[in-house]
Amino acid sequence: MSFKLGRFQPGDIVTGKIIRLENAGVLVDFDTEQPVYVPLPELSLNEIQTPEEALQLNEIREFLVVGNYDGEHDIFFSHCSPETLKDSDRLYEHTLYEASRQCGRSVNKEELIVHTKILAAHAGGVSARIQWFLCSQEHPPTVSFSIRQLERQKAWERLRQLQSEDVTVYGKILRKTMRGAITKIEGLHGFICTYVDKHREELVIGKELPLKILEVREEFNRLVLIPGSVRNKLRQLQVGQVVSGTVLCVRDYGVIVDIGELYALVPSSRILNPSINHPSQVFKVNDRLKAIVIEANIEKGRVILEPLENSV
Structure with missing residues (x-):
């Protein structure tokens, strides 16, 4: 049920009393002329099957006033x-x-x-x-009421705080993707960045990992994390450090190199010149090379290398 704009404005947080539990929602008394029906999906950030999983009769709860946008x-x-x-x-x-x-x-x-x-x-x-x-x-113009949206708002606030305090969070792998894995933190889905993780193939669905937060962008619904062990390895690298590695694959955009515990990228821009049109003219899979670390970016979860001359 939606109400016309009046004393309720989108973004307000208001309290209401749960006066009836129904199969697919609840009736809430907001001190209005009539109670407001709030459907099941708006009662919790978690997936629930019944209102009783989130609320109790006569309980006083906070709701976020939501405008009728999409x-x-x-x-x-x-x-x-x-x-x-x-x-x-x-x-x-x-x-x-x-x-x-x-x-x-x-x-x-x-x-x-x-x-x-x-x-x-x-x-x-x-x-x-x-x-x-x-x-x-x-x-x-109308408004509706949501616990889910309020919990979601608070979850983003907690994540920003956890990131600022550099807190380790724990999340289970829900599914794997081509470039990482999906987890859930504070009720929100997040992407586990594994670009530089040599052991990403060993990630197991259902396994819980200690993670560090790289990026929190509520406006784009974007939460990016990195395994804590990978971030620690990134921190051990220094710009200007010389490393040795083995070419894992050759692509148009550059060469992926196994440098021990991490994967690193030698960009094409660091390889190509007027006489070289493609990285494959210089590097092949399983080639050994020496390179200088020119970027070890913890925030973006990546390592960039520049090959030393005559390193192959």
């Missing part, structure tokens, strides 16, 4: 200047253009409700998220 009505600005942010007319103009484009007709300013959220501040300005929806007599 993903298509989100606009992200990765570099929004303070001047643009202050100039509401410019933001409305851009949002009107996007709304008209998506609706296939000209949208009037009076039809549009816009909410702007600052995601992060940086040297170039700020990253911002604009949510919009249309309102009319036929489709008045």
Whole structure:
């Protein structure tokens, strides 16, 4: 059930009392004229089959007020200047253009409700998220209520805190992908980066790993982690260090090298010259080479090498 915008505004956190448990949801008293029905999927960030798994009768719980937007009505600005942010007319103009484009007709300013959220501040300005929806007599602006969205919001906050404190988190491998694995941390799915992990083939579904958080980007639903042991090995490498390794494979973009406990990349840009058109003209699988570490990036989980002359 949705309510017209009134004293409830999207983004507010409100409390309600659970007054009835039903098969597919609950009735909640928000001190309104009538109770609000909240469906089962909105009762928990976890997958539940019954309301009793998340709530109890007469329990007082917090809910996030959610506007009637969907993903298509989100606009992200990765570099929004303070001047643009202050100039509401410019933001409305851009949002009107996007709304008209998506609706296939000209949208009037009076039809549009816009909410702007600052995601992060940086040297170039700020990253911002604009949510919009249309309102009319036929489709008045409404809100609904969600525990799941509130728990999700809090989960992202906890992850940012854990990252800032460099805390080790533990996650089970849910499934493997071509370039890593998927896990769940704080109820949110995350990608385990294994680009440099020599033992990534040994990852087992269901195995729990100690992990470090590399990236938390709520606006893009992006959580990237790396096995703690791999990060420790990355930390042991120093830029300028000379390493030896064996060529694992040769690609257009460069050469993958096994340097012991890690995989590293020799980019094509460090190999090619006017007389060499492809890395395969220089390197073959199982070749031994010596190289200098030019990047050992813990945040991106990668090692970049430059081969020494006559190292093959």
